[in-house]
Amino acid sequence: MIFAAADDGAEPRATPLYAAAASLCATNAWTSVNGWAVARSYTDTVEEYEAASKDVALVDLGPLCRYTVRGKEAAAFIARLTSCPTAEIAVAESARGLVLDADGFVIDRADATRLSNDLFLLTTSAPIDRRLQIAARGFDIEIANIAGMVGALGLFGPKARDAAAAAGVDILAAEATAQGRVRGVELAVRPVSIGALAGIEVIFPAEDALVIWERIRRKRKLPAIGLDALEILRIEGGVPRTGVDFVNADEARSPLEARTPDEIGLPHLAPPNRAWFNGRRAMKNAGRARRRLVLLSVDCDVAPAGAAIRTRAGAVGAVTSAAFSPKLKRVLCFADVDPNAALLDIEAVAAPDGGRVPGRLWETYESRLAAAFRENLKSATDFAGSRV
Amino acid sequence: MSETAPLKGAKIEGGIDAVVIGASADAFAAAAMLARGGLHVVLIETGDRPQDKKEFSPGYFAIPGDPVAFSLDQAVIDALDLYRCGLSFAARRLETFVRFGDGAAMTTPGDPDLVVESITAFSEADAGRFSAFFTQERKLAQSLADWFSGGAPPENRPDETCAASLDGALSGRFSDRRLEDYLRAEASLGAAARASEPYTYLALLRRLAGEIAGLQGGVAVVAGGGRGLANALRRAAQTAGVSIRQTDRVKSVIVEWDKVAGVSFDDGGQLRAPIIVSALGARETFIDLVGRGRLDIEFARMLDFAPPNVASIRAHLALNGPIGDALVAENLLRRFLLAPSAHDLECAYLAAHRGELKQGTAELVFSSSFDSALAPHGCHVATMLLHPVPVMSIDDESRRAEIESLAHGALRAIAPTMSAEIIGADIEPPIVASPPTAEAIERRRLITDASGLEGYFFCGPEALIGAGISLSAGRRAAERALRYFRSGGPDG
Numbered sequence: 001m002i003f004a005a006a007d008d009g010a011e012p013r014a015t016p017l018y019a020a021a022a023s024l025c026a027t028n029a030w031t032s033v034n035g036w037a038v039a040r041s042y043t044d045t046v047e048e049y050e051a052a053s054k055d056v057a058l059v060d061l062g063p064l065c066r067y068t069v070r071g072k073e074a075a076a077f078i079a080r081l082t083s084c085p086t087a088e089i090a091v092a093e094s095a096r097g098l099v100l101d102a103d104g105f106v107i108d109r110a111d112a113t114r115l116s117n118d119l120f121l122l123t124t125s126a127p128i129d130r131r132l133q134i135a136a137r138g139f140d141i142e143i144a145n146i147a148g149m150v151g152a153l154g155l156f157g158p159k160a161r162d163a164a165a166a167a168g169v170d171i172l173a174a175e176a177t178a179q180g181r182v183r184g185v186e187l188a189v190r191p192v193s194i195g196a197l198a199g200i201e202v203i204f205p206a207e208d209a210l211v212i213w214e215r216i217r218r219k220r221k222l223p224a225i226g227l228d229a230l231e232i233l234r235i236e237g238g239v240p241r242t243g244v245d246f247v248n249a250d251e252a253r254s255p256l257e258a259r260t261p262d263e264i265g266l267p268h269l270a271p272p273n274r275a276w277f278n279g280r281r282a283m284k285n286a287g288r289a290r291r292r293l294v295l296l297s298v299d300c301d302v303a304p305a306g307a308a309i310r311t312r313a314g315a316v317g318a319v320t321s322a323a324f325s326p327k328l329k330r331v332l333c334f335a336d337v338d339p340n341a342a343l344l345d346i347e348a349v350a351a352p353d354g355g356r357v358p359g360r361l362w363e364t365y366e367s368r369l370a371a372a373f374r375e376n377l378k379s380a381t382d383f384a385g386s387r388v
Numbered sequence: 389m390s391e392t393a394p395l396k397g398a399k400i401e402g403g404i405d406a407v408v409i410g411a412s413a414d415a416f417a418a419a420a421m422l423a424r425g426g427l428h429v430v431l432i433e434t435g436d437r438p439q440d441k442k443e444f445s446p447g448y449f450a451i452p453g454d455p456v457a458f459s460l461d462q463a464v465i466d467a468l469d470l471y472r473c474g475l476s477f478a479a480r481r482l483e484t485f486v487r488f489g490d491g492a493a494m495t496t497p498g499d500p501d502l503v504v505e506s507i508t509a510f511s512e513a514d515a516g517r518f519s520a521f522f523t524q525e526r527k528l529a530q531s532l533a534d535w536f537s538g539g540a541p542p543e544n545r546p547d548e549t550c551a552a553s554l555d556g557a558l559s560g561r562f563s564d565r566r567l568e569d570y571l572r573a574e575a576s577l578g579a580a581a582r583a584s585e586p587y588t589y590l591a592l593l594r595r596l597a598g599e600i601a602g603l604q605g606g607v608a609v610v611a612g613g614g615r616g617l618a619n620a621l622r623r624a625a626q627t628a629g630v631s632i633r634q635t636d637r638v639k640s641v642i643v644e645w646d647k648v649a650g651v652s653f654d655d656g657g658q659l660r661a662p663i664i665v666s667a668l669g670a671r672e673t674f675i676d677l678v679g680r681g682r683l684d685i686e687f688a689r690m691l692d693f694a695p696p697n698v699a700s701i702r703a704h705l706a707l708n709g710p711i712g713d714a715l716v717a718e719n720l721l722r723r724f725l726l727a728p729s730a731h732d733l734e735c736a737y738l739a740a741h742r743g744e745l746k747q748g749t750a751e752l753v754f755s756s757s758f759d760s761a762l763a764p765h766g767c768h769v770a771t772m773l774l775h776p777v778p779v780m781s782i783d784d785e786s787r788r789a790e791i792e793s794l795a796h797g798a799l800r801a802i803a804p805t806m807s808a809e810i811i812g813a814d815i816e817p818p819i820v821a822s823p824p825t826a827e828a829i830e831r832r833r834l835i836t837d838a839s840g841l842e843g844y845f846f847c848g849p850e851a852l853i854g855a856g857i858s859l860s861a862g863r864r865a866a867e868r869a870l871r872y873f874r875s876g877g878p879d880g
Contacts, residue, residue: 076681080680080681080685081685101686102685102686102687102838134685134686134689135685137680137688137689137692138680138688139680276681276682278684278685278686279684281646281684281840281841282684282840284646
């Protein structure tokens, strides 16, 4: 549930929740994501971050790209287009994965929710309409781009479920997606997360956006959080962002710019031993990683976006995105580094005058998953290689 | 042991190293080369088979397919010892009699090394220029020959040559424009793109790079036509131990994980093999037999390309007496080429794109001169390739009449004073023209290399560059399959 890079569109469109969000946006700081207006900050970034970390905060998830895929081959289609194991999930369950090109390079993250036997909701951070059109040829399916036709409101934080329940929209059964009509409004509610921060997403018809917004804020005046606070949460969770930490393979100017799942630290989202998906063969046959996206903790107060990363061996990479974590009291940054470099004695060139600050690798929920996955894959390969 | 038997029964057979699917010359070449490499090979003969000669008018016979060959792969002939298997040429190094749009005529010798002498006789002023140009182009063509036949691109491939248009490369070369018309007609035969379009110049180089049994650049007539070559290849395959089976349809290719594991049939039977070579069309090979669900999206999309809407049509004409035209009749054991002006050829292409028929270039062989059994004594069968024509159905009577009329016109243009009457005609279905050479080479590379299915090799029509039978695609597929087999591919 991560937004793509801001596209600085000149005239961004209004999401269904724009009017409501604008009424809370005291800073009036806006940007554009996928051509939709997104508040960078509503009041104060740190306050917004604290609210989401410790209580609950609202996020307008309208700028995400959403598609419905309907038809008897919908599961097979999504399993081909993405690495989401849609053939294995039951109704109401969700699966996350990656969209890869035929060369095994990452285009985007994706998650798929099975709404019924032959209906899926596919969510991506950037548009993949053209790819969907091409991939759909020969499949008995119907695809609709429903971004703008539905509103989506995220409630993130430890008390997200309580807040939803208080508003009467927590219709989740266990941890699965639920759909139903609540006081006259058709809703779909599903569990989502930003890194390790859990939340729920409420999806509803665009025309009911303000009704839902008011209902949720009637009991408690919940704060909303903007893109800057979300960026902190994302980096803390170790989730790379399309267009920021890696280049969408469809937009890469050369294969050197494109990245494999392993190179962006998400190999567990596209396991080569999973049933067939686009790019799997190329990924399986790819050599060793050429670069590696790692999360570093840097001992300074100012985010060194774009800074060089150095080790004893010299410069090994550069920071792709960074944020100061109020909780950790340090800067966390994603850095694209040489995979062969021994990441010891890391220094980030943090100041314009060349001043260096020490840093170290930072572990997150996502990086632990990746490490465990790599270890399992290595064990499996070792075992296979030991056959006589 | 070799056998030819109908395939029946729902049984699963193992112990096979390679299955080859198809009935084309390349399928037989690939199967025979694999068997010669020590593999146990089964060839599933399905798809379009070479047809026998047919009587299209009382006493007149047509051998379907291309009567002339100019690019047979010498490596296949040697490797399979095709001469011992019955391959023979009714004529090699044929002279080409060129009739220009203005009625002038020129004869070029069968040996390309002697072409300058005939040019001197035609246009003395251009002899030197033509000689220099021809020598240089043949040298370049030879350096690119391996690339055309499916090898790696040459390291010093001249990109400007690849991108050049035929018109651009020929324009202003000679004081007599008709020499340009001759080369343009040679390169345009079977080509979809107009000479003014980019990437068309390679077609001329590809034409010059042809090889007939070691006679570089020569034109030959295979005894028995396409059927004669097919019979020789069949014998070569049987001699090598290929088991040939006939069936109407292969249902699917079995893919287990990322490797092919055999083929299945409609009755539930399976042939299990770690190597499959398909000589069927690319769409049939991948979309129909494997399925889109197992192909990368970009690869499947590449297979959805629209074929060119320009074609060639082969017509067989029955002539009821001596030719009469002195220039033509003095030596019928020649190849005849109609070379219209650049403007007329351009107009023919534009008409073909609009779905209309207009006289363009034509290649003619009096096939009864090479095989006297094709026509009654003193009479002739003229086999003609008309190009360009629209892609169309020949079932429509009015369309057939139009094509016949076009063929009559081309024959009259080549032999204006012909006295024989045309008493019958047989029209073969249109042959879709070849895309520009550079585009075809790139597509071949993508199709043969990018499916990602281990053990699956392709030598279908899309693996061929330009018109005419070459056997290179079958050889290349067999070589790749043997490398895969020997590198432990099936078990690796």
